[in-house]
Amino acid sequence: MTKSELRNMMKRRRRTLSATRILCYSAIVTEKLLKEDVYRDADVILGYYSISAEVSMDYLFEQARKDGKKVALPVCLPGREMEFRYFDENTELVKGEYGIPEPVGTERVELDGVNALVVVPGVSFDAFGNRIGYGGGYYDRFLKKYPDIPKVMLAYELQKTISVPADGNDIPMNLILTETDRYAVNA
Numbered sequence: 001m002t003k004s005e006l007r008n009m010m011k012r013r014r015r016t017l018s019a020t021r022i023l024c025y026s027a028i029v030t031e032k033l034l035k036e037d038v039y040r041d042a043d044v045i046l047g048y049y050s051i052s053a054e055v056s057m058d059y060l061f062e063q064a065r066k067d068g069k070k071v072a073l074p075v076c077l078p079g080r081e082m083e084f085r086y087f088d089e090n091t092e093l094v095k096g097e098y099g100i101p102e103p104v105g106t107e108r109v110e111l112d113g114v115n116a117l118v119v120v121p122g123v124s125f126d127a128f129g130n131r132i133g134y135g136g137g138y139y140d141r142f143l144k145k146y147p148d149i150p151k152v153m154l155a156y157e158l159q160k161t162i163s164v165p166a167d168g169n170d171i172p173m174n175l176i177l178t179e180t181d182r183y184a185v186n187a
Helices: 003-014 019-034 058-066 138-145
Strands: 044-046 070-077 081-086 093-095 101-103 116-119 151-154 175-177 182-184
Touching: 019 058, 019 151, 019 175, 044 058, 058 070, 070 101, 070 138, 081 101, 081 138, 116 138
Parallel strands: 044 070, 044 116, 116 151, 151 175
Antiparallel strands: 070 081, 093 101, 175 182
């Protein structure tokens, strides 16, 4: 199965989840993340704006702020690059290139000397830490620049597949958490 076929199949599968189940599973996986050292050690959480039945980031962002951490969202840049900008409940968000809200008028996250954790979105994953995103390669290019930042994917167990087709451009996750399991790879 190609990446594109797997991506489409998993998007359909994820859309079968009810809003109630999404919120329930999101709370479970977020609670799991809050107990992980990679979360406790981080000063900055590089998250994403949840869309299309993804695990909701709302509870994670709220708890991170209560824990004294800064939170940031990605902003797509020309050349399929991205950066993260800080945001809070008062930050103006505007739809970016893909219709996903991005913070405007906020400070860019400088990652030198910062303990950060990046929570990466994805459509599918395997037990070896491989993931399939949405096909733009933004996160893989970003993660290649910052190999020492812990990489976590929060997902639903129904997104798991036996093997994700991965190539040299794909950056594996250190940790994948679902409502039923924990997949640690180089964590």
